[in-house]
Amino acid sequence: MKYVLVTAIGVVVAAVSMLFLPDPNRLGASFSGSAALADRVRAAAGSEGYRSLSVAVIEGSRTETALLGDPGGRPVYETGSVAKVLTGMLLADLVADGTVRPDDRVGSLVPSLSTADVGDVTLAELASHRSGLPGLGGVSPVRSLWASLSGGNPYGQDAPAILDAARTAKLGDGRGEVHYSNFGMALLGQVLAAHVGRPYVSLVTERILRPLGLSSTLLETSPSGLAQGYRAGGRAVDAWSGVGYAPAGVGTRSTADDLATLVAAMLSGRAPGADAARPRFDAGGGRRIGYGWFTDRQVTWHNGGTGGFRSYVGFDADAQRGVVVLGNTDRDVDAIGQRLLGLDVPNERPRNPAALAVTIVLLAYLAVTLPLLAGGAAAGSRAAGSRAAGSGGGGSGGGGSRAAGSRAGGGGGGGSRVRGGGGRGVGGGRWWPEVDRLRVVVGVGSAAAVAVLVHRVGDWLTLPPVFWAVALGGAAAGAALLALRARTLPLLTTGRPAWRWTTAAFSIAADALLVAAVLTL
Incomplete structure (x- = not known):
C-alpha cells in the first residue's frame, strides 16, 4: 500500500507540473506587412x-x-x-x-x-x-x-x-x-x-x-x-x-x-x-x-x-x-x-551540445537522487532489523544457560547492541553514505534547487519539456518515500556533528541563493 501511495504522489506531481512546463519560443501566427x-x-x-x-x-x-x-x-x-x-x-x-x-x-x-x-x-x-x-x-x-x-x-x-x-x-x-x-x-x-x-x-x-x-x-x-x-x-x-x-x-x-x-x-x-x-x-x-x-x-x-x-x-x-x-x-x-x-x-x-548535455545531467540528478536515497534508507532499515534480530537471539541464548541474574545481564547486553545498531543510521555501504534525517533534508533542498535551475536554463528547444515533469515526478516520489521513513531514521549518524551541521547549513544556503538568483533571470 505504501508504494502505491508513493507512486500516486509522483504521478500527481508530474501531472500538475505539466501546467508549468518550460515554454521555449515558438513563432506565433500573427504577422503584419x-x-x-x-x-x-x-x-x-x-x-x-x-x-x-x-x-x-x-x-x-x-x-x-x-x-x-x-x-x-x-x-x-x-x-x-x-x-x-x-x-x-x-x-x-x-x-x-x-x-x-x-x-x-x-x-x-x-x-x-x-x-x-x-x-x-x-x-x-x-x-x-x-x-x-x-x-x-x-x-x-x-x-x-x-x-x-x-x-x-x-x-x-x-x-x-x-x-x-x-x-x-x-x-x-x-x-x-x-x-x-x-x-x-x-x-x-x-x-x-x-x-x-x-x-x-x-x-x-x-x-x-x-x-x-x-x-x-x-x-x-x-x-x-x-x-x-x-x-x-x-x-x-x-x-x-x-x-x-x-x-x-x-x-x-x-x-x-x-x-x-x-x-x-x-x-x-x-x-x-x-x-x-x-x-x-x-x-x-x-x-x-x-x-x-x-x-x-x-x-x-x-x-x-x-x-x-x-x-x-x-x-x-x-x-x-x-x-x-x-x-x-x-x-x-x-x-x-x-x-x-x-x-x-x-x-x-x-543544436547546442553543451547545453543539451548539462540539461540531461541535471534532469538525471533530479529524477534519481531522492529515489536512490530512499532506496538506501529502505535497504538500511532491513539490514538494521536483521542485526537487531540476531543480537536479541544471542542475548536470550546466553541467558538460557545461566542463573537468573546472569540472564538479566545477558539480556541487557543484547538490548544494548540493538540500541547501538539503531543509532548508526540506515543505508550506507560502498556506494552510498548512511542515511539520516539531516542528509535527507540536504538532498531535498538540492533537488528543489536543481528543479528550478533546469526549468529556467535547460535546452528545451532540443529536449521536450515534458521530461522536466517526469523528472520532477520521480523526485516527488522519492521525497514521499523518505517522508514515510523519516520516523525510523536517526537525526545524525556518521561524521563529526559540528562538521555535518556546518556543511548542511552551507548546502542549504547555497541552494537558497541559487534559487533566488535563477528566479531573477
Missing part, C-alpha cells in the same frame, strides 16, 4: 526557437517587409555585429575624402598608442580582422561568464576603456590572417573618432546614418518599449550596452526598414563608404573580406548576435537582390536570409 513574404519566411524558418522575425527583401528598387510573431515592443532590434559594416563604411568614407589612409597606423593617429604593440597596426588590418588582436579586450572574463549564465550584459565599457585596453594588448601570431576580433573593430571606431575629434556615435551618425535617413538606427541609447530579447529556450535576457564597443555592434539597434534602406543604397552604390564592401583580402574557405563586409561567392553579407537577438544582412550585387532578417532570440537567422536570397541551405534543427 506582406502576406506573401510572411509565408516565404515561415517556409524558410519553421517556428522553433523564434519569437518574432522582422524581414525585408529588396529587389531592385522595390522593398517588401513583414513582421512575424511578437517582438515584445516596437520592432527595433539589437543588431549585434551587423553594425560593424557601419564602422567599415565610416573608414571607407574617411579614406574617400582624404581624412585618413587605409595604411595609416594606429600610433600615428593616436599618439598615446604610439609605443604600444597595437601602434604598428594599420586601419585596414583592424577593418578586416587581420590585426592579430584578440577577440575581446578590456572585458572581464568573470563578468562575461556570469552574463552568459544569467543573460546579463557582458560589456559596459566606454571609449577611454577601449584605448586603455589597447595600450597593453598583445598581438598574436596570426597577424595578417583573418581572425575575427570584436576588440579590433571597436578599436578602429574609437581610433577614427579620436583622430577626427568627435565621439564615434556622433561621427558615424553624421557620415553614414543621417545621409541615408536611418532615423530608427540607435547606436548609444535604448529607450524603453523596444523589442525584448530572449534565449531560444524562452528566457528573457538583458540588452547589451557599452559605447566603447559600439563600433563592434554592442548597444546598436535598428529596424528592418532602416537596414533595407542601407542595403538598397549599397546595391545602387550611393551609400557613403560603399567601397567598404569591395572584397580585398582572403578570409579562408572561399570567403573574402573588405572593410567589415564578408563576401561568399556572389553574396556580400554580415551577421550579428547578442544575448537575445540575431541578425543577418546580405545582398547579391549582380542580381540586385538583398535581404534583412532580424530576430529577438538567440537562434541564428543566417539560413533564413540565405534561403530568401535563393541559396540552397540545409534545414537543420538548432
Whole structure:
C-alpha cells in the first residue's frame, strides 16, 4: 500500500507540473506587412526557437517587409555585429575624402598608442580582422561568464576603456590572417573618432546614418518599449550596452526598414563608404573580406548576435537582390536570409551540445537522487532489523544457560547492541553514505534547487519539456518515500556533528541563493 501511495504522489506531481512546463519560443501566427513574404519566411524558418522575425527583401528598387510573431515592443532590434559594416563604411568614407589612409597606423593617429604593440597596426588590418588582436579586450572574463549564465550584459565599457585596453594588448601570431576580433573593430571606431575629434556615435551618425535617413538606427541609447530579447529556450535576457564597443555592434539597434534602406543604397552604390564592401583580402574557405563586409561567392553579407537577438544582412550585387532578417532570440537567422536570397541551405534543427548535455545531467540528478536515497534508507532499515534480530537471539541464548541474574545481564547486553545498531543510521555501504534525517533534508533542498535551475536554463528547444515533469515526478516520489521513513531514521549518524551541521547549513544556503538568483533571470 505504501508504494502505491508513493507512486500516486509522483504521478500527481508530474501531472500538475505539466501546467508549468518550460515554454521555449515558438513563432506565433500573427504577422503584419506582406502576406506573401510572411509565408516565404515561415517556409524558410519553421517556428522553433523564434519569437518574432522582422524581414525585408529588396529587389531592385522595390522593398517588401513583414513582421512575424511578437517582438515584445516596437520592432527595433539589437543588431549585434551587423553594425560593424557601419564602422567599415565610416573608414571607407574617411579614406574617400582624404581624412585618413587605409595604411595609416594606429600610433600615428593616436599618439598615446604610439609605443604600444597595437601602434604598428594599420586601419585596414583592424577593418578586416587581420590585426592579430584578440577577440575581446578590456572585458572581464568573470563578468562575461556570469552574463552568459544569467543573460546579463557582458560589456559596459566606454571609449577611454577601449584605448586603455589597447595600450597593453598583445598581438598574436596570426597577424595578417583573418581572425575575427570584436576588440579590433571597436578599436578602429574609437581610433577614427579620436583622430577626427568627435565621439564615434556622433561621427558615424553624421557620415553614414543621417545621409541615408536611418532615423530608427540607435547606436548609444535604448529607450524603453523596444523589442525584448530572449534565449531560444524562452528566457528573457538583458540588452547589451557599452559605447566603447559600439563600433563592434554592442548597444546598436535598428529596424528592418532602416537596414533595407542601407542595403538598397549599397546595391545602387550611393551609400557613403560603399567601397567598404569591395572584397580585398582572403578570409579562408572561399570567403573574402573588405572593410567589415564578408563576401561568399556572389553574396556580400554580415551577421550579428547578442544575448537575445540575431541578425543577418546580405545582398547579391549582380542580381540586385538583398535581404534583412532580424530576430529577438538567440537562434541564428543566417539560413533564413540565405534561403530568401535563393541559396540552397540545409534545414537543420538548432543544436547546442553543451547545453543539451548539462540539461540531461541535471534532469538525471533530479529524477534519481531522492529515489536512490530512499532506496538506501529502505535497504538500511532491513539490514538494521536483521542485526537487531540476531543480537536479541544471542542475548536470550546466553541467558538460557545461566542463573537468573546472569540472564538479566545477558539480556541487557543484547538490548544494548540493538540500541547501538539503531543509532548508526540506515543505508550506507560502498556506494552510498548512511542515511539520516539531516542528509535527507540536504538532498531535498538540492533537488528543489536543481528543479528550478533546469526549468529556467535547460535546452528545451532540443529536449521536450515534458521530461522536466517526469523528472520532477520521480523526485516527488522519492521525497514521499523518505517522508514515510523519516520516523525510523536517526537525526545524525556518521561524521563529526559540528562538521555535518556546518556543511548542511552551507548546502542549504547555497541552494537558497541559487534559487533566488535563477528566479531573477
